[in-house]
Amino acid sequence: MSGQDFVSLLPLTVMASAAVLIMLAVSVRRSHLFVLLITLAGLAGAAAMLPVAAQAGPRNVTSLLVIDGYALFYTGLILAATFGVALFSFVYLRRREGQQEELYLLLLLAALGAAVMASSSHFASLFLGLELVSSSLFVLIAYPRGRVNIEAGVKYLILASVSTTFLLFGMALVYAQTGTMEFARLAALSGSWDGGGALVATGLGLMAVGLGFKLALVPFHMWAPDVYQGAPAPVTAFVATVSKVGVFALALRFFGQVGIRPHAHLFLLFTIVAVASMLAGNLLALLQDNVKRMLAYSSIAHLGYLLVAFLADGPLAVTAVTFYLSAYLATMLGAFGVLAVMPLRGGAEAEAVHDYRGLFWRRPWLAAAFAVILFSLAGIPMTAGFIGKFYLLDAGTGSSLWLLVFSMVAGSGISIYYYLRLVVMMYMRPREAGLRESASFPLAGSLALSAALGVIFWLGVYPAPFIDMIEKTANLK
Amino acid sequence: MILAWLILLPFAGGLLAWLAASRGDAWPRWISLIALLAELAALAVLWAGFARGGSLAAPGRWLSELDLSWIPALGARFHLALDGVGLLMLLLTTFLGIIAVVASWEGIGYRTGFFHFNLLWILAAISGVFLAVDLFLFYFFWELMLMPLYFIIGIWGHENRVYATLKFFIFTQASSLVMLVAILGLYFVHGRASGNYTFDYLKLLGTPMSSFTEMALMLGFFIAFAVKLPVLPLHSWLPDAHTEAPTAGSVHLAGLVLKVGAFGMLRFLIPLFPHAASDFSPLAMTLAVAGILYGALLAFTQTDLKRMVAYTSISHMGFVLLGVFAWNQLALEGAVIVMIAHGVSTGALFVIAGDLQDRIHSRDIDRMGGLWSMMPRMGGAALLFALASLGLPGLGNFVGEFLVLLGAYQASIPLAVLASLGFIVSTVYALWLVQGVFLGVNRRKLRLPDYNLRESAVMAALIVVITALGLYPQPVLNTARGAIKKLSGYAAGYHRPHKADPGAQPGPVAGVRRQGGGS
Numbered sequence: 002m003s004g005q006d007f008v009s010l011l012p013l014t015v016m017a018s019a020a021v022l023i024m025l026a027v028s029v030r031r032s033h034l035f036v037l038l039i040t041l042a043g044l045a046g047a048a049a050m051l052p053v054a055a056q057a058g059p060r061n062v063t064s065l066l067v068i069d070g071y072a073l074f075y076t077g078l079i080l081a082a083t084f085g086v087a088l089f090s091f092v093y094l095r096r097r098e099g100q101q102e103e104l105y106l107l108l109l110l111a112a113l114g115a116a117v118m119a120s121s122s123h124f125a126s127l128f129l130g131l132e133l134v135s136s137s138l139f140v141l142i143a144y145p146r147g148r149v150n151i152e153a154g155v156k157y158l159i160l161a162s163v164s165t166t167f168l169l170f171g172m173a174l175v176y177a178q179t180g181t182m183e184f185a186r187l188a189a190l191s192g193s194w195d196g197g198g199a200l201v202a203t204g205l206g207l208m209a210v211g212l213g214f215k216l217a218l219v220p221f222h223m224w225a226p227d228v229y230q231g232a233p234a235p236v237t238a239f240v241a242t243v244s245k246v247g248v249f250a251l252a253l254r255f256f257g258q259v260g261i262r263p264h265a266h267l268f269l270l271f272t273i274v275a276v277a278s279m280l281a282g283n284l285l286a287l288l289q290d291n292v293k294r295m296l297a298y299s300s301i302a303h304l305g306y307l308l309v310a311f312l313a314d315g316p317l318a319v320t321a322v323t324f325y326l327s328a329y330l331a332t333m334l335g336a337f338g339v340l341a342v343m344p345l346r347g348g349a350e351a352e353a354v355h356d357y358r359g360l361f362w363r364r365p366w367l368a369a370a371f372a373v374i375l376f377s378l379a380g381i382p383m384t385a386g387f388i389g390k391f392y393l394l395d396a397g398t399g400s401s402l403w404l405l406v407f408s409m410v411a412g413s414g415i416s417i418y419y420y421l422r423l424v425v426m427m428y429m430r431p432r433e434a435g436l437r438e439s440a441s442f443p444l445a446g447s448l449a450l451s452a453a454l455g456v457i458f459w460l461g462v463y464p465a466p467f468i469d470m471i472e473k474t475a476n477l478k
Numbered sequence: 479m480i481l482a483w484l485i486l487l488p489f490a491g492g493l494l495a496w497l498a499a500s501r502g503d504a505w506p507r508w509i510s511l512i513a514l515l516a517e518l519a520a521l522a523v524l525w526a527g528f529a530r531g532g533s534l535a536a537p538g539r540w541l542s543e544l545d546l547s548w549i550p551a552l553g554a555r556f557h558l559a560l561d562g563v564g565l566l567m568l569l570l571t572t573f574l575g576i577i578a579v580v581a582s583w584e585g586i587g588y589r590t591g592f593f594h595f596n597l598l599w600i601l602a603a604i605s606g607v608f609l610a611v612d613l614f615l616f617y618f619f620w621e622l623m624l625m626p627l628y629f630i631i632g633i634w635g636h637e638n639r640v641y642a643t644l645k646f647f648i649f650t651q652a653s654s655l656v657m658l659v660a661i662l663g664l665y666f667v668h669g670r671a672s673g674n675y676t677f678d679y680l681k682l683l684g685t686p687m688s689s690f691t692e693m694a695l696m697l698g699f700f701i702a703f704a705v706k707l708p709v710l711p712l713h714s715w716l717p718d719a720h721t722e723a724p725t726a727g728s729v730h731l732a733g734l735v736l737k738v739g740a741f742g743m744l745r746f747l748i749p750l751f752p753h754a755a756s757d758f759s760p761l762a763m764t765l766a767v768a769g770i771l772y773g774a775l776l777a778f779t780q781t782d783l784k785r786m787v788a789y790t791s792i793s794h795m796g797f798v799l800l801g802v803f804a805w806n807q808l809a810l811e812g813a814v815i816v817m818i819a820h821g822v823s824t825g826a827l828f829v830i831a832g833d834l835q836d837r838i839h840s841r842d843i844d845r846m847g848g849l850w851s852m853m854p855r856m857g858g859a860a861l862l863f864a865l866a867s868l869g870l871p872g873l874g875n876f877v878g879e880f881l882v883l884l885g886a887y888q889a890s891i892p893l894a895v896l897a898s899l900g901f902i903v904s905t906v907y908a909l910w911l912v913q914g915v916f917l918g919v920n921r922r923k924l925r926l927p928d929y930n931l932r933e934s935a936v937m938a939a940l941i942v943v944i945t946a947l948g949l950y951p952q953p954v955l956n957t958a959r960g961a962i963k964k965l966s967g968y969a970a971g972y973h974r975p976h977k978a979d980p981g982a983q984p985g986p987v988a989g990v991r992r993q994g995g996g997s
Contacts, residue, residue, distance in 0.1 A: 320551070379651075382622040388549075391614075391658070395552065398662040406659055414652035421628070421647055425640055428633050468551040 008057045009068040011050035012076050013116055019043020020109040023102065033094065033101045037445075040087045040105040044112075048080045055474070064183050065126040066117070070474035074323070075119035075250040078330055082242045083112040085334045088449035089341040090235040095443070096345065104144055108239065111137035115247025119254075124172045124182035127251060131168070131215070134244050135161045141239065142232040153231025160214060160224040168211030174204030188258040205259065205267055209274075215248045218308070219277040222301050226289075229297035234350055237293060238337030241300050242330045249304075253311060253322055257477050262314055271312055275405055278305025279412035286419050293352045295419055296336055299378060302416060303329055306409050310393045313400035316476060321396040323475045324468060328377070328385035328460055335374040335453035339367065342446035357423060359431025368427045370450055377457050379420040380413060385460035480524070481544045481558040484568065485606050487517050488575070492598030499591020506594040510579045513598065518572045525565060525957070534562055534960050540611075541565065553665070553675045554614035558606075562961035563814055566954060567608045567741055570821050573943065574733040575601045578726035581829045581936050585725060585836055586634060593634060596626035597726055604734050608741060613661045613677040616746070617654070620702075620738070624650055627730065634724040642715075642722035649715040653705040660698025664750065667691060683749055683968050689757075696751035696758065703747060706739030707795050709762075710769045720788035721841070725832030728784065732791050732828060733821035740798045740817055744965060748805060752971035755803070762803040763890060767897045769796030774903035778910060783831045783841045786911060787824060790867055793900060794820040794875070800897055801882035805972050807962060809885020812878045814958045819874030819947055823866040826940040830860050833933060834915070837926045843911070848920030855929040857916040859937040866944050868908035869901050874947030 007014075023039050026032075051073050059069035066072075087108060094101040114133025121127045139161070143154025176182055178200040179190050210221065217225035229237045261267050282302030289295040307329075310321035343351040344364075351357070360368040377384035390413065397406040460467055491513025495506035528534050528541050540559040548556040560568075578597060586593050603626070606619030624647060632643040661677070668685040669675035676682070687695075705712045720728050748755045755762075773792030780786035794816060801813030833856065834849075835841055850857035866873035869880075879901070887894040929937065947954065966972075 376625060381625050382618045387618070387621070392552075394658060394662055395665075398659060399666055410652070410655040410659060413655055414648060417648055417651050418644060421644060425632060425643070428629070463548075465547070465549050465551065468549065472551060 002063065005057050005060065006062045009054045009060055009062050010066075011054050012047045012073070012080075013113060013120075015047040015050055016043060016080075016109055016113045016116065019046070020106055020113065023106045023109065027102045027106070031102055033091070036102040036105050037087060037091050040109060041084060043109060044080050044084045044087070048077060051077055051080075061122065065123045066120045067122040068120055071250075071254065071319075071477055072116075072120035074471065074475035075246065076116040078246055078327060079112050079115045079119065079243050082246070082330050082334055083108060083239070085338065085449045085453060086235050086239045086243070088445045089238060089334075089338045090233075092443040092446040093233060093235050093341045104141065104236075107137040107141050111141065111239065112243055115243050118247040119250040121251060122184045122254075124176070127255075128165075128169070128172070130247065130251070131165070134247060135165070138236075138240060138244065141236045142228055144233055144236060150231040150233065153228045156224050156231075157228050164211045164214030164221070166211075167207050167214070171204045171207030171209075171211060174200050174207065176204075178204070184255055184258045188260070191260055191263065202264065202266060205264065206270060209256075209267065209270060212248055212252050213274060216245055216252075216304050217297075217301050218274050218304055219281045219301060220274075222278070222282070225301060226285075226294045226297040229300075230291060230293045230352070234293070234337050234341040234352075237296075238334055238341070241296070241333045241337065245300070245304065246326055246330060249307065249311075249322070249326060253319065254477060256311075257319070261312060268312065271308055272402075272405065275305050275308035275312065276408045278302060278308070279408045280415075283412045283415040283419075287415065289419070290354050291352050292340065292354055292357070292423065293350075295354070295423075296333070299416065299419070300329075300333060302412055303333075303378070305412065306390070306393055309402060309405045309409055310396040312402060312405065313396040315396075315399065316472075317399055318396045319475065319477050320468065320471050321392040323471045324392050324460075324464070325389040327467070327471075328389035328457070331385055331453050331456040331460070332374055332377040335370070335450060335457065336378070338446065338450050338453060339371045339374065342367070342443060342450070354423060354426055357426045358429050359427070361428040362431060367450075370454055372424050372427065373454060373457060375420040375424055377461070379417050383458065383461045385457045385464075387461055388464050389460075479544060480520070481542055481560060481609055482556075484517065484520065485558075485602050485609065487513055487520075488598040488602035488605065492595040492602065495598065496591045496595035499589075499594075503590045506591045507579065507583055510594040510598055511576065514572055514576045514579060514601070518569070518576065521565070521569050521572060524560075525569065528565070529953070529957070534957050539964075548612075548615070552614065552677075553669075554677050555612050556615060557612040557678060558609040558615075559611040560609060561964065562957040562959065563741070563744065563965075564608045564961070566814060566818060566957055567737060568605055570737070570818050571601055571604050571608070571734055573939075574729055574821055574825050577825060577829065577936055577940065578729045580932060581729065581832065582724065582726040583932060585832065589633065593630070593726075596629045597730070599623075599626040600630070600730050600734070604738060607738050611679040613664070613679060613682065613746075615677070616679075617658055617661060620657075620742075621651075621654055623735070623738070627727065627735065630727040630730070631719060631723045635722040635727065636724075637722070638718070639722040642718040646715045646719040649705050649712070653702045653712070656698050657702035660695045663691070663695050663698065667695075679746070679750075685750075689753065692751050692754040693757065696747060696754035699742070699747045699751070700758070700762075703739040703742040706742070707736060707799060708739070708769075708792060709799060710765050710772060710792075710796075713769070713773075713792050716792065717785050717788040720791070720828070721782060721784045725829055728787075728828035728832070729825040732788070733825040736791060736795055737817050737821060740795065740802060740813065743799075743802045744810070744813070748802065748972060749965055749968035752969040755805075755969075756972045759803040759805070760890070763800055763886070763893050766796045766799035766803065767893050767900075769793065769799065770897050770900035771796075771903060774900055774907060778903065778907040781843050783834065783843055783846075783911075783915070784828065785841075786843070786907065787827045787831060790827075790904070790907060791820070791824055793904060794824065794867075794879075796900070797879050797882045797897070800886050800893070804882070804886045804889040805966070805969065806885050806888055807959075807966065808881050809889070810962045810965070811955050811958055812881025812883075812885055814962070815874065815878030815947065815951055815954065816882060817878075818954065819866070819878050819944060822940055822944045822947070823863050823873075823875055826859065826863040826937065826944070827867065829936060829940075830856060830863070833929070838924060843914040845922065846915045847918040847922075848916070849924065849926065850916040851920065852924070852926050853916075853928040855934060855937070857912075859929075859941065860916060861912050862941060863944070864908040864912050866948075868904040872945070872948045874944045874951070877948055877951045 114130045117130030139158045214221040282298045286298035310318050377386035380386040380390040495509040498505035543559045546556040603619045603623035610616035773789050777789035797816050798813045801809040869876045
C-alpha cells in the first residue's frame, strides 16, 4: 500500500476513528450531546475527505477495495443519511430513558460497513462490509425499548444469518469454479462460463438470494415489516436507507461487472423478484394500519422499482438507479424522521394510522412536511420521487422491459391509495385530544427534516446539477 | 418571459395567500383576487396586442414563446409557447378562477389561507398545461394540478368526500402513468430514429413509426385524456368528485380540469399520432355520441342537484370529443367554443347549486320547489344557464354545439344525427331542473334570502360572457382560427385516404365555414 492508498481511504478512516473516539469518550464520561457532536463531526469530517480522496483518482486499494467516483458518491450518500439518522436519534433518545451513547457508536460502525460495501471489489470485503452492517444492526434493532424490539432483533439476527449463509455458499461455488474472488477477474472470465457454468450460475443465483434478503425483496421480505415495526424509529430509518443503499450499490457494481443480460436465468430471477416486489409490496401495504409496517411494504415496492432500472442496460441505468436511490434516501429518511419526532402516545411511538388523525390542525408544519414526503413516495411532481420514478421508467422503456414497466405503473397506481389514506387522515378533524403534545419542537429534528424536505424539493424542481454530478462521478464505465 | 410570469403569478399569489392567512381571513381572499385580476389584465393586454398586430391569423407561428434549459440529461426543456387556443383557455382559466374566489368568499369557514393556496396552484398548474410544449413539462404540470385539487375536495368537500377524492385521484393518476409510458415510448422511438433524444413537441411531430407503435402510443395518451374529459366508460369518478367538491372545486373541475383533457387531444394526441387517431376515430366518435346521450339521460334521473349538473358535463364534453375527432375546421372551432361555453355555463350552475346548498343545506331537488318567488334573481340566472345548457340559440353553447354538429356531419352523417338527439334530451333535463327547483309549490315553506350584491355580480359576469359568446363569437373564432389551422397542418396525415372514415374530406369545409362562423 502506498501513501496515495491511505489518502484514498481517508473517508473510511475518519469514520472508524470517530467510532473509536466515542468508545473512549463514553468510558470517561457519559454525555449524550457530546457523543452526538463527535458523531456529527466524524461524519462531516469523512464527508470533507471525499474530495481529497477523489483527487487521488480512482484506484484499487489492494485487491479488496476500489475507491472510485462511484464508491465515493455512495459513501457521500451514506454519510448524509447517517447524519440525518443521528439527528433524529438525538431527538428520539432524549425523550426516553436508558443508555443513549452506544447507539451512535453502532450507527457509525454500520455506516462504515455500508461504505465498505459500496467500495468493495472482492468477495472478502463484500462480506466484511455486510457483516459490519448486520452485526451493528442486531444491537441497534434491539436497542432498549421493551419486549417488541428484542423480538425484532432476534428475527433480524436469524434471517441475516440465513441470508449470509446463502451468500457464502454462493461465493464458494463461484470461487470453486473460477478460482477468483475479485469482481474484475470474474467479469473477465464471464465469457468462458457459457459451457459448463452450472456451478457459477447456481453460485450467482444464491448470491442474488442472499442480497435479496438484505434488500427485503419479495419473496425474501418476511422479516422487514416486523423489524421495521419493532426497531426504534431512527434505527428503522437506518435499516430502510443506509443499509439498503450500501447493499444496492454493491449489487449494482457486482452484477454490472459480471453482467445480468448474458445470464438468462439470472435475468429471469431478477424479473420475477422485481414484479413480485412491486405488486406484493404495494398490495400488502394497502392492508396495514401501522405506519411503520406500511412504510416497510412501501420500501419493498420501491426496491422493486429500482430493479427496473437495475435490469435495464446502458449508462442511463446507473444514473437512474443512483438518482432514484438518492431521492428514496431523502424521502424515507424524512418519513421515519417524522415518526421519530412525532408527539408520543403514552411513551410509545405514534405508529398507528389513526394517531395521525387531525395532525394538520394540531401541527400544521409537521403534517405538511409529512404530506410532501408521502407525495414524494407516491411520485407527485415538484418532489424528488417524481423525477426519480420518471428516470426509472425512462431506463425501463429504453430497454423495452415492458413487463417491468407496466408492473411499475400498476404498482404506483395502487400505492397512491395508501399514501393518500395517510394524508387524508392528517387533515380530518381530530376526534379527541389524542396524543400528548410536547410544547417545543426539537431543533435537531426540525433541522434534519427541513434538510430532507429541501433535498426533496431541489431534486424535484431543478435536478440538473445533481444529475450532472451523478453522471460525472458515479459512472461505472 | 411573459409566459413564465403567467404561471408564476398564481404560484406566488397562492404562497402569499397561505402565508398571509395568519393576519386574518380576509387577506388570502384579497390576495388571490388581486393576483387573478392582474393575471386577467395581463392576458387581456396580450390578447388585444395580438389582435391589433394581426399575429392571431398567421398560422404556423407561436404567439409568444419561452425556451429555457431545465434538465439537459433527460432532454427536457422549460419550453412554453402560446397559441390562440391556449390564449382562450388561459382567459377561461383566469376568469373562472376569479369566479371561484368570489363565489366562495363567504362559504369557506376554516383554513382560508390553505384553501386559496390550493385554488391558485390549480390555476397555475392548469395554465402550465395550456402553455407547455415540452412533453416532460406538460406531464409535470398535468400531474401537479391533481394534488391541490385533491386537497380542495378532501378538506372542504361534502359528506362523502374521502371516497370521492380517492376515486378521483386513483383514476387520474393511474391513467396519467400510462400516458407517461407512452410519452417515454415516443421519446425513444423518436430518439432512435433521429439520434436526438428530446421531449420537444415540435420536434416529435411527424416521428416515423410503425402503425402498431403509433396506435399503442396514441392509446396511451388517449386513456389519460379520456379519463379527464371524461369519455364514457372512464367517467365514473366525475359525478362523485363534482358532487362532493365545494363550489370552487366543482367550478375548477367542470370548467378547467375537463378542458385539459380536450386540449390535450387537440394539441398533442391527434397532431402527434394522426394516422392512428384517424383509424381510431370511428370508435372515439361513437363513444362521444354515446356520452352525449348517456350523460343527458342520466342527468335527467338524478335527484342530487350537483350530480345532475355533473352528468350534463359528460354530455357536453361528448360534443367536444366528437368535434375533436371529426377534425375539420368547423368542428374544431365548435369544440373550442363548447369548451369555453361549457366552462362558463356549467360553472354557473355549480355556483348556483353551491349557493342553494349554503341556504337550505341540501342538494336534493325533491326537497326544493317554488323557490322563484323568494329568489327571483337566483331563479332567473338558473333559468338562463339551464337554457344555455340545452343549447338555446343566442347563448354560447348553441354556437359551439351547432358548429360541432356541422363538422361532424361531414365526417359521419349517422353519428351527427344521433348526436343531435342530445339536444332533445338536454331540453328535458334543463327544464326539469328549473321546474323542480324554482317553479311549483314551495311545500317546505322555505324563506330564503335572494342573491346579495356579491353573488349577483358573479352571476352578472357569467351571464355577460355566455351571452357575448352566443351573440358575437367572431373574436373568439378569429383567435382560435390560426391555431387550429396550424394544428391541422401538423396533423395533415389525419385525412389521408384510409379505410375507416371515407366521409371526411377537407375540401368542402372551407365553403361551409362562412355560414358557420356567422351564426
